[in-house]
Amino acid sequence: MLVGLLVTFCTSIIVSVTAQKRYAILDNDWSSTAFTVPLMALDGGLDVLALTDCTGDTWQPQETLHALAILEVGNLSCIPVVPGATWPLLQTVERFQAWQSIHGPLVWQGAFALPNYTAEALGTDPTGGDPNRIVPAAFVEGFPSTKPVNTTNAANYMVEMVNKYPGQVSIYAAGPLTNVALAVRMDPAFAENAKELVIMGGYVDVELLQATGSLLMANLNSDINLIMDPEAANIALTAPFPNITIAGNVANQVMATQSFLDEVIQVNNSYSNLMYKYYGTEFPFWDETAMALLIDPSINLNSTNVFVSVDTAYASPSYGNIHVYQKALAPPNTRSVQYVFEVNGTKLQDMIMHAVQYPPQVC
Numbered sequence: 001m002l003v004g005l006l007v008t009f010c011t012s013i014i015v016s017v018t019a020q021k022r023y024a025i026l027d028n029d030w031s032s033t034a035f036t037v038p039l040m041a042l043d044g045g046l047d048v049l050a051l052t053d054c055t056g057d058t059w060q061p062q063e064t065l066h067a068l069a070i071l072e073v074g075n076l077s078c079i080p081v082v083p084g085a086t087w088p089l090l091q092t093v094e095r096f097q098a099w100q101s102i103h104g105p106l107v108w109q110g111a112f113a114l115p116n117y118t119a120e121a122l123g124t125d126p127t128g129g130d131p132n133r134i135v136p137a138a139f140v141e142g143f144p145s146t147k148p149v150n151t152t153n154a155a156n157y158m159v160e161m162v163n164k165y166p167g168q169v170s171i172y173a174a175g176p177l178t179n180v181a182l183a184v185r186m187d188p189a190f191a192e193n194a195k196e197l198v199i200m201g202g203y204v205d206v207e208l209l210q211a212t213g214s215l216l217m218a219n220l221n222s223d224i225n226l227i228m229d230p231e232a233a234n235i236a237l238t239a240p241f242p243n244i245t246i247a248g249n250v251a252n253q254v255m256a257t258q259s260f261l262d263e264v265i266q267v268n269n270s271y272s273n274l275m276y277k278y279y280g281t282e283f284p285f286w287d288e289t290a291m292a293l294l295i296d297p298s299i300n301l302n303s304t305n306v307f308v309s310v311d312t313a314y315a316s317p318s319y320g321n322i323h324v325y326q327k328a329l330a331p332p333n334t335r336s337v338q339y340v341f342e343v344n345g346t347k348l349q350d351m352i353m354h355a356v357q358y359p360p361q362v363c
Contacts, residue, residue, distance in 0.1 A: 022195075023047045023168050024294065025158055027084065028287065029056025029110075029175035030063045031125065032141045033279045035070035035271055036352055037174065037291050038079070042360035044295030044351070049161050049169070052154035054084040056175035056228055057110045058125035061086065061132050066125075068144035073270045077146045078363035084154030084179040086131050088229035093128055095314075103317045107219035110228055140278050155182035159190050166193040172294055173236070174200040174287040176225055181232035184239045191239035200290035201225035201233075202248035202308070202322040202339070220252050220284065226310055227320030234310035237322070237337065244337040245297075246308070247290040248322070254345040255284050260353075267357035275356055285348060292348045293340060299351075302342040307334040 024046045026038055030053055041048050051071070053063040060083060067081040096112040115128035123137040136143055152160070158179065162169045171194050173180050180197065183190045191197075206221035213221075226233040237244060258281050265276040292299050307330035311318045325334060 021047055021165075021168060022170065023049050023161065023165050024170040024172055025049050025052060025161060027052045027054070027154065027158075027171065027173045027175065027179050028063075028067075029053060029058065030066040030070065031057060032066060032070070032139065033275060034066065034287065035073065035141075035274070036285075036356060037172075037287050038071070038076070039074070039271065039355035039359050040288060040291045040295060040351055041172070042076075042362055043355040043358070044291075046170070046295065048079050050080045050082045050149075050157060052082045052084045052157065052179055054154065054176055054178040054229075055086055055088065055111045055131065056225065058127060059086065059111050059131040059133075060084060062125050062134055062138070064148050065134065065139070065144055066141070068146050068148060069139055069141045072144050072146060073141055073274065074359045075361070076359075076363055081146075081148040082152060082154050082157045083148050085182065088176060088178050089181065089231045091229055091231075099314065099319060103319075106222050106224065106227070107215050108222065108224055110224050112228065141274055154179040155186055158183040159187045162190055162193045163187075167242075168195055170195045170294055171197045171241075172199075172291060173197065174225070174290055176228040177232045177236040178229045180239075181229070181235035184235055191241045194241055196243040196245065196294075197236065197239075197241040198245045198247070198290055198294040199225075199237075200247050200251050200287050202237075202246040204248060204322060204324055204339070206249065216282070221249075223248075223321055226322060230310050230312050230320035233320065233322075234312050237308050237310060238333055238335050240335070244335070245290075245293055246322075246337055246339050247286075247293055248339065250340045250343055251286040251289045252284045253343060254289065254348050256281050260349060264353060264356055269357070269359065271356050271359050285352060288352050289343060289348060292343065292351050295351070296347075299344045299347050300338075300340050300342075301344055303338050303340040305336045306339050308337050308339075309334045 051067040113127040125138045210218040306324040
């Protein structure tokens with residue numbers, strides 16, 4: 001009798017712990033300094049199932065190697081890297097450039113910028129041209145020796161993991177939403193079975209900032225993550241995820257500063273050295289803001305629920321931009337999301353700082 005009770009008690013504890021475990025798939029257009037995101041996730045207690053990628057700031061094959069490399073830096077290669085989509089659902093370099101010729105250029109065009117082989121020789125990631133070409137000079141973190149998963153792709157993997165752990169897998173997307181949209185279309189139950197979708201992107205009411213500010217200000221407020229694949233963004237942001245959190249304008253709130261980097265390097269390790277040397281002070285903590293909201297929703301100081309859709313009319317000057325509505329005025333096939341206006345900036349910086357200075361050892 002006593003043995004039976006103990007077995008039942010122990011089993012209930014195991015089931016409870018399993019049920020409470022938080023899984024995440026981190027989808028991003030990975031770069032040399034994007035290690036902050038997986039480090040924050042691990043430091044925040046998430047079980048990172050994989051890093052996945054799709055073409056965004058550079059071509060997907062280059063991003064896959066960056067993902068492998070930033071994991072190798074911290075002996076985190078037990079986390080798999082699953083390659084995703086090289087091409088958006090409809091967008092191509094030629095189509096993107098044709099749209100710009102009518103509606104004006106974006107400051108930052110990601111992988112769809114025309115090739116700049118001179119810049120690549122100096123260490124920038126590739127744009128335009130052959131999407132499969134690799135630029136080794138861009139790997140300031142070191143060129144990887146490990147290999148990505150070659151038995152599946154990102155969208156398939158997302159579907160598989162969400163079905164394996166229903167209601168427990170957070171999908172984090174800080175680049176274009178191509179892989180998420182493909183997973184939504186592949187499995188009608190995918191979105192419902194996920195725990196949530198948290199994205200970086202979705203800027204609202206920023207046209208005057210783009211028109212009257214500097215080119216840097218215009219860049220900070222352009223929505224390249226959605227514009228790279230508008231059709232995918234609309235599919236993902238109208239899918240029946242239990243919760244969708246959008247870090248749009250708020251992702252510009254907290255800037256990287258020299259004083260922050262000076263403090264990071266006070267604890268000397270491979271990641272803090274990379275951040276100190278290469279992160280820079282030109283841009284905000286975009287992706288880190290979205291990750292912080294996923295890890296700890298209490299960092300959200302001000303938000304609202306709005307209905308959203310993404311402009312998918314190619315002839316529109318706002319092609320790829322998000323539109324928000326109140327419920328009474330929302331068009332069909334939209335849904336409510338949490339749109340965040342403000343985060344606790346001090347807490348965000350503390351989360352980044354701790355994750356980089358004391359990188360988790362999980363492998």
